[in-house]
Amino acid sequence: MSWLKDALFDKKTEIVVFSSTAIALYGYDQGMMSLINTNEDYLATMGIGEENPLVGVIVSVYYLGTAVGAILASYLADLRGRKPSIFVCLATTSLGNLIMFLSGLGFSKGAMPMMFLGRIVMGLGVGGIDAVIPVYSSELNSDGGRGKALAQEFQSNIFGLNMAFAINLFITIALGKSNQWSWRIPIAVMQVYPVLLLAFIYRLPETPRWFISKEKEEDAHDALVDIYGEDEAKQKFDGLKSAYKEESGKPVGYKDMLSPKGSQFHPTVVTVMGQVNQALTGYGAVSVYGPQIFELLGFQVRTSEYLTLGNYVSYFFLMTFAWMYIDVVGRRILMVGGAFSISVCFAILTVLGGLAANSDNLGIPNLAISVPGTVVLYAATGAFGIGWLSPPFLLPTEFFGSTARAQGAAISVVVWGFANFAVTLLTPIGFNNLNYWLFLVFAATNLFAGLWTWLYSPETGGRSFEENQSFFEDAKDHNTWRVSKINKGEFKHMPKGEKDGEEGESTPLLSGLLGSSS
Numbered sequence: 001m002s003w004l005k006d007a008l009f010d011k012k013t014e015i016v017v018f019s020s021t022a023i024a025l026y027g028y029d030q031g032m033m034s035l036i037n038t039n040e041d042y043l044a045t046m047g048i049g050e051e052n053p054l055v056g057v058i059v060s061v062y063y064l065g066t067a068v069g070a071i072l073a074s075y076l077a078d079l080r081g082r083k084p085s086i087f088v089c090l091a092t093t094s095l096g097n098l099i100m101f102l103s104g105l106g107f108s109k110g111a112m113p114m115m116f117l118g119r120i121v122m123g124l125g126v127g128g129i130d131a132v133i134p135v136y137s138s139e140l141n142s143d144g145g146r147g148k149a150l151a152q153e154f155q156s157n158i159f160g161l162n163m164a165f166a167i168n169l170f171i172t173i174a175l176g177k178s179n180q181w182s183w184r185i186p187i188a189v190m191q192v193y194p195v196l197l198l199a200f201i202y203r204l205p206e207t208p209r210w211f212i213s214k215e216k217e218e219d220a221h222d223a224l225v226d227i228y229g230e231d232e233a234k235q236k237f238d239g240l241k242s243a244y245k246e247e248s249g250k251p252v253g254y255k256d257m258l259s260p261k262g263s264q265f266h267p268t269v270v271t272v273m274g275q276v277n278q279a280l281t282g283y284g285a286v287s288v289y290g291p292q293i294f295e296l297l298g299f300q301v302r303t304s305e306y307l308t309l310g311n312y313v314s315y316f317f318l319m320t321f322a323w324m325y326i327d328v329v330g331r332r333i334l335m336v337g338g339a340f341s342i343s344v345c346f347a348i349l350t351v352l353g354g355l356a357a358n359s360d361n362l363g364i365p366n367l368a369i370s371v372p373g374t375v376v377l378y379a380a381t382g383a384f385g386i387g388w389l390s391p392p393f394l395l396p397t398e399f400f401g402s403t404a405r406a407q408g409a410a411i412s413v414v415v416w417g418f419a420n421f422a423v424t425l426l427t428p429i430g431f432n433n434l435n436y437w438l439f440l441v442f443a444a445t446n447l448f449a450g451l452w453t454w455l456y457s458p459e460t461g462g463r464s465f466e467e468n469q470s471f472f473e474d475a476k477d478h479n480t481w482r483v484s485k486i487n488k489g490e491f492k493h494m495p496k497g498e499k500d501g502e503e504g505e506s507t508p509l510l511s512g513l514l515g516s517s518s
Contacts, residue, residue, distance in 0.1 A: 015205075023154055056424060056425045061116055147323070160193070166309060319389065357436060
């Protein structure tokens with residue numbers, strides 16, 4: 001049984017499992033709120049109706065918390081380390097979840113303000129996790145494995161989404177929509193994630209790159225030994241130390257990233273637009289308001305809920321193609337192809353939604369509309385998962401150096417938070433006022449997302465951090481941001497040929513684990 005013990009307690013395996021489970025927290029919240037939003041007792045406890053705009057506000061205010069949490073967590077991650085920052089974020093998530101569970105329990109006055117507080121506090125924690133975990137993971141992965149590692153972690157995000165929605169649905173079926181435990185139990189179950197992770201985090205190492213950046217060379221060496229053993233640690237240590245010396249004279253602050261004249265403004269804009277475009281795909285809305293979308297296609301409430309669960313299960317399995325191909329065909333191809341595919345799907349859904357709304361007058365059977373509509377929505381969800389779920393979080397970890405990586409990831413999550421706040425706030429209003437025409441809006445926004453990505457987002461896969469940074473330096477020399485006009489369009493696609501395996505920022509810290517799982 002020694003092989004089983006080695007597999008279960010291998011440090012590299014522990015890091016991947018921990019990171020994946022932490023990312024699942026965000027998915028769980030999305031699935032959890034999908035049915036809570038329609039629970040009769042929940043709405044009565046909050047003192048609102050199902051079509052009240054406050055339903056969307058309660059959901060979306062969470063994203064404001066994620067924006068603030070990302071900034072605070074990235075600051076702490078640079079100051080005290082990636083691992084302490086993750087610990088604080090998990091504890092904050094646990095506290096926010098507890099506040100949500102207790103909202104209106106035995107009382108009604110003040111239930112809504114308490115729920116708002118719980119959503120914001122939990123957002124602080126999850127936002128911090130979503131900012132720091134990609135950095136933690138990226139700093140421990142190779143050039144050829146970063147995309148696969150993060151895509152696998154985000155597949156766990158979809159596992160969390162499935163778990164929450166399934167628990168919520170089956171408890172709702174058993175207890176009914178008028179029972180308070182139908183919505184409180186799914187909230188309570190979420191507590192398992194942060195509590196288990198908090199109990200496990202002591203086993204994980206701090207990233208050697210962070211130790212090197214703080215000139216804690218002995219700690220960096222010990223962390224490398226903990227992960228790889230003494231034989232490999234020396235070689236990797238020398239490479240990381242050499243890379244840090246090249247970067248140490250170039251400290252980067254938020255001013256350098258946010259000012260148009262700043263040295264990191266161009267990569268920051270690419271980071272920002274990655275998250276804006278992800279929000280414009282509309283899938284934050286689909287995740288949270290899935291049952292309502294199936295109702296627009298003509299299904300009854302319970303059937304819509306079953307179909308939503310089926311959509312999430314399909315979503316989870318189709319995400320396998322994301323980590324299979326992201327380091328093969330690259331990020332750009334997946335994002336551009338995903339956006340245009342989703343656009344076509346939403347255009348079709350607009351037509352089908354219109355037919356469903358007028359099926360009685362047109363004499364069209366409901367199933368003739370709802371069945372193809374379901375197939376199209378499932379396909380669109382898969383296209384989003386493969387093309388857009390993980391790349392926007394991956395990009396800033398691939399082209400910012402060690403001195404700016406945490407800040408870049410924080411900006412990414414801040415924009416993600418604000419963009420999803422807007423989308424989840426406006427979606428229920430859009431359903432109530434635009435009905436199926438909302439699908440056409442998303443068809444147009446996906447076209448924009450695909451076009452912008454094709455024109456301005458470089459391919460970062462298969463390249464070292466230093467190589468990706470060189471793209472932005474060359475863009476200044478060419479006086480353009482168009483990918484096709486910089487270095488003869490070299491960054492339109494993955495690099496050709498094999499890498500030399502140089503050390504430093506391109507050190508393949510977890511390449512053995514990822515390679516063995518290919």
